[in-house]
Amino acid sequence: MRLGFVGAGRMGRPMVDRLVQAGHEVRVLGRSPESRSALADSGAAAQADLAAVADGADVVLVCVFTDDQVRQVCVDDGLLAAMRPGTTLVVHTTCNPRTVEGLAEHAAPHGVSVVDAAISGGPHDIAAGRLTILVGGDDAAFEAARPALSAYGDPVLHVGPLGHGQRVKLVNNAVFTANIGLLAAAVDLGKQLGIDESTLLSALPHGSAASRALQGVAGRGSVAAFFDSVGEFVRKDIAVVRSVTADLGTDLGVLDAVIPAGS
Structure with missing residues (x-):
């Protein structure tokens, strides 16, 4: 072609x-x-x-x-x-x-x-x-x-x-970003239980908690390092999906509660 x-x-x-x-x-x-x-x-x-x-x-x-x-x-x-x-x-x-x-x-x-x-x-x-x-x-x-x-x-x-390619992608990225927020909460929980972040991130990918987001976080060594690497793209896409849902008179629901601050 x-x-x-x-x-x-x-x-x-x-x-x-x-x-x-x-x-x-x-x-x-x-x-x-x-x-x-x-x-x-x-x-x-x-x-x-x-x-x-x-x-x-x-x-x-x-x-x-x-x-x-x-x-x-x-x-x-x-x-x-x-x-x-x-x-x-x-x-x-x-x-x-x-x-x-x-x-x-x-x-x-x-x-x-x-x-x-x-x-x-x-x-x-x-x-x-x-x-x-x-x-x-x-x-x-x-x-x-x-x-x-x-x-x-x-x-x-x-x-x-x-337009549906965009709509599916925006839902995908909202879930992905929410997963990063959940992982940040999981790291905090681990610290309260006396487990350091690197140990937790080396173990979780082998269990039922595994996800694409966890794979990326573990590869970077920390939630903060991974978010720094993807933040520019994530912030743009989350702003778009929030705009789309606002136009419909709705919001991201429970996803928004776990999406990291600043996204």
Whole structure:
């Protein structure tokens, strides 16, 4: 497939590498000569502007950080306008479902389909081809995007219509963050029982308390160190899910009671 890619950063760069390794022709936005040189070393075709990224692409993937950046790239800077009719835009950014639904309204006059493809995992999962991808969109758009997503995703899950990839991811991240809060409480309990944190964290992953969050905490050696490593992403996503639930006139319920302060 001929693909365009915007957002070759911490998560996006290993995606580009996997796409190239899978035999896809990948055009990637590189805004500086240095970034274009680094991208060219991977076998991708580095481009200086969005029109060149979109030129001839069957699918364009966007992996920027915030809702504002998604709207800036896709609408204000003209990515959607540069895409040809019949192509598909894939948004990997974890964002408010309204953001991708709004993109679809902008995309429709251009004949472009949109899917949201929220991701769960890290750069090491991408490199290993085992990133979890939660996709929202109609069946045809999902099938159009699947060959690209399968280069680094396993499983690639179609979870419903447009926006549902984001909704499932936001629930996932609320539970994940609540698990970090529960682990902080567990460490406090252990200290009251005379067990130091490192001893507790070396034992719990082998018992029924095991979880993805616990695995990450144990790998970092402490709850505080792990939260420092993921805090930037967690805070952004928790702010989004709180905004979404507030719009619905509800809240996170018991999850909010255990989500760490400052999230």
